[in-house]
Amino acid sequence: GENVEQHPSTLSVQEGDSAVIKCTYSDSASNYFPWYKQELGKRPQLIIDIRSNVGEKKDQRIAVTLNKTAKHFSLHITETQPEDSAVYFCASKTPNFGNEKLTFGTGTRLTIIP
Amino acid sequence: EPEVTQTPSHQVTQMGQEVILRCVPISNHLYFYWYRQILGQKVEFLVSFYNNEISEKSEIFDDQFSVERPDGSNFTLKIRSTKLEDSAMYFCASSLRGLSSYEQYFGPGTRLTVT
Numbered sequence: 001g002e003n004v005e006q007h008p009s010t011l012s013v014q015e016g017d018s019a020v021i022k023c024t025y026s027d028s029a030s031n032y033f034p035w036y037k038q039e040l041g042k043r044p045q046l047i048i049d050i051r052s053n054v055g056e057k058k059d060q061r062i063a064v065t066l067n068k069t070a071k072h073f074s075l076h077i078t079e080t081q082p083e084d085s086a087v088y089f090c091a092s093k094t095p096n097f098g099n100e101k102l103t104f105g106t107g108t109r110l111t112i113i114p
Numbered sequence: 115e116p117e118v119t120q121t122p123s124h125q126v127t128q129m130g131q132e133v134i135l136r137c138v139p140i141s142n143h144l145y146f147y148w149y150r151q152i153l154g155q156k157v158e159f160l161v162s163f164y165n166n167e168i169s170e171k172s173e174i175f176d177d178q179f180s181v182e183r184p185d186g187s188n189f190t191l192k193i194r195s196t197k198l199e200d201s202a203m204y205f206c207a208s209s210l211r212g213l214s215s216y217e218q219y220f221g222p223g224t225r226l227t228v229t
Binding site for chain 1: 147149170205209218219222223
């Protein structure tokens with residue numbers, strides 16, 4: 001089955017600097033890659049996603065890049081703010097009619113230092 | 115904006131007891147999921163449900179687990195005889211699969227504590 005690895009496990013960044021989180025996946029058939037932000041005790045919230053037919057997607061301070069050949073994708077947060085502090089999970093989905101399950105990475109705890 | 119809801123928010127039960135966790139997915143969604151997250155760990159897939167049947171289940175989802183969509187709006191996860199290691203946060207999620215919509219929306223979770 002699909003395996004997703006994520007690093008780093010923890011990341012501390014000065015407010016205003018950029019943060020980058022990287023994930024690799026194993027199944028070359030995977031076609032959808034969402035990123036979730038999870039604050040303490042809360043639900044995972046989708047912040048951005050990318051499909052396999054696209055190399056990059058941006059939404060204000062957040063961007064995701066996908067390299068299908070290398071089977072890795074990254075989350076980029078620019079101009080970080082204290083409210084960006086959270087655990088971030090990457091995930092992937094392999095096409096399978098009737099089942100859209102997500103395989104999650106192990107998470108990155110991002111701390112923004114004021 | 116529509117949201118997935120879950121009840122209860124916290125359930126404490128004794129080992130060996132049955133628990134039912136409830137979810138109300140977003141109304142026009144077609145795919146339903148249960149995930150769990152042990153404290154401090156990643157989110158793990160348990161089961162997916164489509165067209166009134168299980169479409170896939172993980173190794174975690176053994177005979178002690180079952181899911182139902184009894185009335186067209188609720189989606190439940192039952193654990194027949196809870197074990198200590200079932201203690202976790204359980205998230206329900208739903209999605210409207212289509213050519214343009216893969217997004218899965220998560221509920222707020224039920225924290226299950228087995229003592």
